[in-house]
Amino acid sequence: MTRTEVLVIGAGPAGIAAAAAAAENGRRVVVLDNNLSAGGQIWRSATVKANKSSDQRNRPKLRALERLERCGAQLLPCRSVYSAEASGTVVAVDEAGSAIEPEQFHFDHLILATGARERFLPFPGWTLPGVFGAGGLQALVEGGYPVAGKRVVVAGTGPLLLAVAAHLAEDGAIVSHVVEQAPLRRLLWLIASLGRDPAKLIEGARYRAALGRTAYRTGSWVDEAIAARDGMSLEAVRITNGTRTWTEPCDLLACGYHLVPNTEIAELLGCNFRGRFVKVDHEQRTSLENVFAAGEPTGIGGLEAALLQGEIAGMAAAGRSSTSLITRAAKQRGFGNRLEKAFALRNELRSLARPGTIVCRCEDVPLASIRDRTGWTDAKLQTRCGMGPCQGRVCGPAVEYLFGWTPVSVRQPLIPVPLDVFCRQPEND
Amino acid sequence: MPDCLSVTINGAPRQVPRGTTVAAALLIAAQPSRLSVLGEPRAALCGMGICFECRATINGIQHRRSCQILCEQGMTIRTNR
Numbered sequence: 001m002t003r004t005e006v007l008v009i010g011a012g013p014a015g016i017a018a019a020a021a022a023a024e025n026g027r028r029v030v031v032l033d034n035n036l037s038a039g040g041q042i043w044r045s046a047t048v049k050a051n052k053s054s055d056q057r058n059r060p061k062l063r064a065l066e067r068l069e070r071c072g073a074q075l076l077p078c079r080s081v082y083s084a085e086a087s088g089t090v091v092a093v094d095e096a097g098s099a100i101e102p103e104q105f106h107f108d109h110l111i112l113a114t115g116a117r118e119r120f121l122p123f124p125g126w127t128l129p130g131v132f133g134a135g136g137l138q139a140l141v142e143g144g145y146p147v148a149g150k151r152v153v154v155a156g157t158g159p160l161l162l163a164v165a166a167h168l169a170e171d172g173a174i175v176s177h178v179v180e181q182a183p184l185r186r187l188l189w190l191i192a193s194l195g196r197d198p199a200k201l202i203e204g205a206r207y208r209a210a211l212g213r214t215a216y217r218t219g220s221w222v223d224e225a226i227a228a229r230d231g232m233s234l235e236a237v238r239i240t241n242g243t244r245t246w247t248e249p250c251d252l253l254a255c256g257y258h259l260v261p262n263t264e265i266a267e268l269l270g271c272n273f274r275g276r277f278v279k280v281d282h283e284q285r286t287s288l289e290n291v292f293a294a295g296e297p298t299g300i301g302g303l304e305a306a307l308l309q310g311e312i313a314g315m316a317a318a319g320r321s322s323t324s325l326i327t328r329a330a331k332q333r334g335f336g337n338r339l340e341k342a343f344a345l346r347n348e349l350r351s352l353a354r355p356g357t358i359v360c361r362c363e364d365v366p367l368a369s370i371r372d373r374t375g376w377t378d379a380k381l382q383t384r385c386g387m388g389p390c391q392g393r394v395c396g397p398a399v400e401y402l403f404g405w406t407p408v409s410v411r412q413p414l415i416p417v418p419l420d421v422f423c424r425q426p427e428n429d
Numbered sequence: 430m431p432d433c434l435s436v437t438i439n440g441a442p443r444q445v446p447r448g449t450t451v452a453a454a455l456l457i458a459a460q461p462s463r464l465s466v467l468g469e470p471r472a473a474l475c476g477m478g479i480c481f482e483c484r485a486t487i488n489g490i491q492h493r494r495s496c497q498i499l500c501e502q503g504m505t506i507r508t509n510r
Contacts, residue, residue, distance in 0.1 A: 034478055036450075036499060041477055078497065080478070095478075095497050100490065117479045129461055129472035139476030143496060144449030145456045232461065232470050262479075361474070361482060364466040389481035389492070394474070416481075416492065 004030040006317045007090060007107035008073070009081055009265060012040020013303055014295030014310035015113030016064045019073040021314025022111075029073035030105060032092055034080045038068055040115055041135060042303060044142045064307075079103070082413035082422075086110075086269045086288045093417055102421050109290050109317040112266055112278070113310060116296035118160075118256035119397045121345075122359045122367070123352035125225030126255070130234030134164045134256035141171055148172030150251040153237050155179035155222040157343045158258035159204070159302075166210040168254070175214045177248060179239055181257075182343050184218040190342035197335070200302075217241070223352050225253055242348060258343050260397045261297040267410040282326050284313035292317055301336035308332060350402055359402075360395040362388020370399070376408045389416050436504040451495035451506055452476070452483040462495060463509035485509060 006022040008015045011033035023029040031038070043061040068075065078096040083089075090105045118133040125131065132140065134156055141147055152173045154165040157180055165175045180187070194201045208216070220241040228235040236249045263278055272279045272287035277299050284292045292313040295306035308329040315322055353359060355368035363384040373379040376386065376399070385399070386392030391414070392399075392407065399405050413422050433444045438458050445454045452473040455462050461470035462483045473483035476496050483495040486507040495506070 034497065036497065095494065096499070098488065117477065118475060120474070127465070127469060127471060129470055132473065133475050136474055136476035140450070140453055140456065140473055140496065143453040143476070144446060145453035232459070358465075358469075361465070361471070361480070364469070389484065390479060393479045 001104045001106060002030060003106045004028050004074075005107070006030075006109045006111065006314070007032070007105055008111045008113060008314075009033075009090070010040065010113035010115055010295070011035070011038035011068070011075060011077070012113060012115045012295065012306065013042060013064065014115070014306035014313075015040070015111070016068045017307045017310030018111045018113055018292070018294055018314035018317070019075075020064075020067045020071040021311045022109075022318045023071035023073040023314075025315060025318035025320050027318045029071075030107075031068075031073050031075045032079040032081060032090070032105070033075070033077050034095065035077060036096070037077050038065055038075055041139065044139060060303075080415050081265060082415050082417050084110075084265050084268055084412075084414075086291055088290075093421065100418055100421050102417075102424060107290075109292065110269075111284075111310075111313050111317055112286075112291065112293040112297055113295050113306075113313075114262040114265060114297055116259035116261050116300060117393065118156075119258055119260045119401075120255075120394050121257050121349055121352060121398050121401065122357050122395075123223055123225070124354055124357050125227060125234075125237075127358050127361055128225055128227050128234055129232055130251065131225050131253045131255065134158075134160055134254040136256065137252060137254035138164045138167055141168065146171075147252065150174065151176055151249065152252045152254060153177045153179060153222065153239075153248055153250045155237070155239075155253065155255040156257045157181045157345065158256070159339065159343075160256065160258070162204060162207040162211070162216075164254060165214060166207040169211055169214065173252075175211060176250065177239065178211065178214055178216045179220045179222055180216070180218045181221040181346055181349065182218060183346075186342045186344075187218060190338055193338050200335075221346075221349060221352075222253065222255060257345060257349075258339075259296065259300050261300065263297050264391075264393075264410050264414050266291075266293060266297060268412060268414060282312075282330070283316040283321060284309050285316060299333065299336045300339060301332055302339070305329065305332035305336065345401060353402070359398060360385040360388065360392075362390050362394075365395075371403070376405045379405070380408070391415070434500050434502045434504075436500050436502075436506055438506045439508060439510070445500050447500075449500045451485065451487060451493075451498045451500055451504070453496075454500050454506065455483070455485065455495060455508065460508050
């Protein structure tokens, strides 16, 4: 058992800022993260390519990681939280350990900085090896999967697509198309609205410039991934803009539809929500007195918002407050709303899946089995949709978009753990 | 290969650069990580420990998310075939 004043879950930008702010204000801090090292999805650094590029772009990341190291907070990577109680207990397992053992943490204040994941939408062929999330493929490349010389189509929606495409191209992939479902006029509206935030404009322009020979198709989407003869890999994708449809040969498809927040722990604790997001006050405090949330779980707002919110939450957990930070964070909130509007999903995407298309990948539940169900509970009871190892993390947001079903309650264990681990009473030493 | 590790994937020896995740090693070896309930081959999707498609048996422990684990010298990796 580990006792700490402040427990931070998630070591992405928000979690790092929160941990450092709390530690620098004299609090004892432990940070749990389920990845191999700190940085979150946006600052992946654990693996093969670690610290390869020391250029300008990496500076904020290196600064944050150095600060985390210096501040005295204890970072525990590879930890997956499967149980949490607002009274002050969190239980996790070490994912990289040689045995699966529960570890219990007691806290006074808890900061949830659990980030976001990609939204996936089912379409024919999306379960083929060779089809990845957009951020998903980039993460795997960072983990040592070489893409040099491979023909890649990047598709879906959101600001991540250009960033992913640029990184893949940098790694030698032949990115033939970036296929963005949002119409051009909404993207132009978003760009125009960024006038007050030149840094974001410059970032976007740099990614586009890195993609000299790549076609950027707006108002278009992939409606099928076509298997090679072996049934084990990809041969092509079909792209459409609603009037024209064509087939594009490729080896890999990287497809993700913007982001959805990771809010399972907040739900389990019983935090109040505002729509899909954890409801917080100006100091990032949730509806529970000793629980804070920062970054994407409170609204998809990107890096700057996450850093500011994390800083505020960390200070608040240490009993401090900064009005200037709070003012700056409030200004960032508009950006997330504009992203959501610009990259809103078009209706056509609701009809990509055919009756036989798998919706729940864990349990292989096709669209035909669930579309006539009355809601989530009915679908779960009758088809096992959403009841496999991912616990609906992939099909949940898809089903929410397809049928408007809101998720039902979250239960522990939040991730699959062996029964003997789940049943064990953690020792009270 | 400089700074490489030896692992076995379904009994076959493989060399991978240090710092390679097990999921990446499976992709390099063109091995699906598992067969689905209906017997379809599946490979990593999300790359960040959410989707569980990349789960494999690593050093005898079943259902490990291979995208969240680095290859180690002598590691035994079995896909769920």
